Amino acid sequence: xxxxxxxxxxxxxxxxxxxxxSFVTVFCLCSVLVPYAVGIAISQGIQWEAQLSIDHGxxxxxxxxxxxxxxxxxxxxxxxxxxxxxxxxxxxxxVGGVLxxxxxxxxxxxxxxxxxxxxxxxxxxxFARRLELKVGAFIPPFxxxxxxxxxxxxxxxxxxxxxxxxxxxxxxxxxxxxxxxxQTQLVTDLLVDCRSGYGPHVRERILRDVQVTNAxxxxxxxxxxxxxxxxxxxxxxxxxxxxxxxxLHYVLLAVASILVVLVTSGLGLxxxxxxxxxLKATGWQTDEVPLRSFSESLVIALTGALxxxxxxxxxxxxxxxxWIAGVFISDAGASPTFTIPxxxxxxxxxxxxxxxxxxxxxxxxxxxxxxxxxxxSSVMR
Amino acid sequence: MKRKNNSTRILLGSLAIMSIxxxxxxxxxxxxxxxxxxxxxxFQRLVGGLGFGSATDWSRCAHSFxxxxxxxxxxxxxxxxxxxxxxxxxxxxxxxxxxxxxLLTATESEEHAADL
Numbered sequence: 001x002x003x004x005x006x007x008x009x010x011x012x013x014x015x016x017x018x019x020x021x022s023f024v025t026v027f028c029l030c031s032v033l034v035p036y037a038v039g040i041a042i043s044q045g046i047q048w049e050a051q052l053s054i055d056h057g058x059x060x061x062x063x064x065x066x067x068x069x070x071x072x073x074x075x076x077x078x079x080x081x082x083x084x085x086x087x088x089x090x091x092x093x094x095v096g097g098v099l100x101x102x103x104x105x106x107x108x109x110x111x112x113x114x115x116x117x118x119x120x121x122x123x124x125x126x127f128a129r130r131l132e133l134k135v136g137a138f139i140p141p142f143x144x145x146x147x148x149x150x151x152x153x154x155x156x157x158x159x160x161x162x163x164x165x166x167x168x169x170x171x172x173x174x175x176x177x178x179x180x181x182x183q184t185q186l187v188t189d190l191l192v193d194c195r196s197g198y199g200p201h202v203r204e205r206i207l208r209d210v211q212v213t214n215a216x217x218x219x220x221x222x223x224x225x226x227x228x229x230x231x232x233x234x235x236x237x238x239x240x241x242x243x244x245x246x247x248l249h250y251v252l253l254a255v256a257s258i259l260v261v262l263v264t265s266g267l268g269l270x271x272x273x274x275x276x277x278x279l280k281a282t283g284w285q286t287d288e289v290p291l292r293s294f295s296e297s298l299v300i301a302l303t304g305a306l307x308x309x310x311x312x313x314x315x316x317x318x319x320x321x322x323w324i325a326g327v328f329i330s331d332a333g334a335s336p337t338f339t340i341p342x343x344x345x346x347x348x349x350x351x352x353x354x355x356x357x358x359x360x361x362x363x364x365x366x367x368x369x370x371x372x373x374x375x376x377s378s379v380m381r
Numbered sequence: 382m383k384r385k386n387n388s389t390r391i392l393l394g395s396l397a398i399m400s401i402x403x404x405x406x407x408x409x410x411x412x413x414x415x416x417x418x419x420x421x422x423x424f425q426r427l428v429g430g431l432g433f434g435s436a437t438d439w440s441r442c443a444h445s446f447x448x449x450x451x452x453x454x455x456x457x458x459x460x461x462x463x464x465x466x467x468x469x470x471x472x473x474x475x476x477x478x479x480x481x482x483x484l485l486t487a488t489e490s491e492e493h494a495a496d497l
Contacts, residue, residue: 009389016388048414050433052421053447057430061449070452093429095450097439106440110428126437161417162424165432165446168439189450191429226449231433234448299396306399313406330445330470331437338437343414345407 007288011295022300025264029304029359030311032257033352035324036250037312040348042321042328043246045341047235049163054231058091058191059199062206064221066214071221072186077212081190084205086198092187094177098170100142101131109170111177119152119176125160126167126337133157145182152176160339164329167338199227246327254359261363276371277379286372293368297360305356309349316342435470442470 015022062081064071081090094111107127123133133139133154141149158166178184194202203225212221276289284292315321321340325332332340371379425431436445443451445468456468 012392013386013389016392046435049421052418053425053430053432056422056425057449061430063450065452068453070450091429095431095439097443099440106438108431108439108446110431112427112429158424159420161420163421163432164437166424167437169428169431171428224452231449234433299392302396303399306396306403309403310399310406313410329435329437330442344410349403349407 007291008295011292012299014296015299021264025261025300026304026307028257028260028264029356030308032253033304033308033356034311034315036355037308037348037352038315038321038324039246039327040351041312041316041342041344042325042340044343044347046328048343049341050235054228059194059228060192060203061189061226062192063189063224064212065224066221070224072188073190073212075185075187077210078190080210081192081206084202086195086202087192088195089193091191092174093189093191094174094181095188096181098142098180105130107168107170109177109180111172111174114173119150120155120172121152122156122158122171123154124158124166124169128157129337143180145179147179164338164341203227254355257359258363261360262367273371273379277376281376289372290365290368293364297364301356301360305353308352313344442468445470
């Protein structure tokens, strides 16, 4: 065991014998690994936020369907759904798009039942920044309604650390939302909570028994019910599909970086071959040379991976995923104004270490083995 | 020889220190996530579960914002090969495609048909 350890130590010493070459190799590794770690961490962060959205959301989301498109649903459906066995609560919700300001800044307006007589709004951080809104600010009427227009008051701003979907959100009461959209007795969806295990039964009963008609022409509306399980099923499928695209690009980059490491580590160069030839001429066995090269590569790979994780953390935490966030979150731009979600452990860290080892080993072990099986005289020529 | 041994020790020591530093950093990051879980949970409970995709803006691709509130992507060029992926607001991270979400609708239509 001790001779193996001694040989491995000579590999570590080889890293310090060529400091510039080792530094350039680690630098090349980091330039590949850091964006990869940052990208995967952001992707994992978004997935985590989406998981929280499912966990803390309702069990079922009921909306109308007309010609295959989502349609509003009358408030009268609330009582029908509430009557189904297993339903614990039904909350009507309005979600829609609005445009505000001279620049016609778009926002998502969400209305939920609450006791408030005035038009009080809680707005997203990015939206507030763009319209220079502060708590207590008044917004002049930005809509037309048969029931008249009102001035709205900003009573809160979502914290930038909240999930990034808050950035362009306006949250208000159901009545205010209906007023803004000039609708009465219509909502976009019903949030249904059920007793444990009743989800499939309630879903079936809603689709079969609840009769909903369109307010305009009294035609029957079809219903769309999205369950927590449906959303849960979208997470891994989508992750494989989308994160797979990112990984695919990185596979190509990894192949290129293997060649770069091959050059920068010098293991493919004649100088290193001569070094191996001298080792063999002084009594080293063929299997000892790759072991030495393995330990040298392992030290470089671990140094590169650890540095990459540190730099990725700095990139995510202190410069908020600058530039790369736009690849994963539309509207984030090069410099996001809201907090980018990220999750470094465990998947991104593990992938970074594995990728680092694969790149370094592939770039060095084969050439070391080729030099080791040749005769000393041929490699020292 | 002694100098070489020293530089090897320094290198291995630096590697060990860096490993410890990264471990501490990851533990701290996990704690940050736990704190954030509470804030994110409060937000999601307030709005009834909103946001799922990679868009922050409803106006351009509501489906990429949340497939629960919109089952269609305005940029879905469906009849074209791969047309469902033309929407620039799905970006390259997350988490569903227009086709997958429309499957939900298709399942419901089949159930309606079966009932009828």
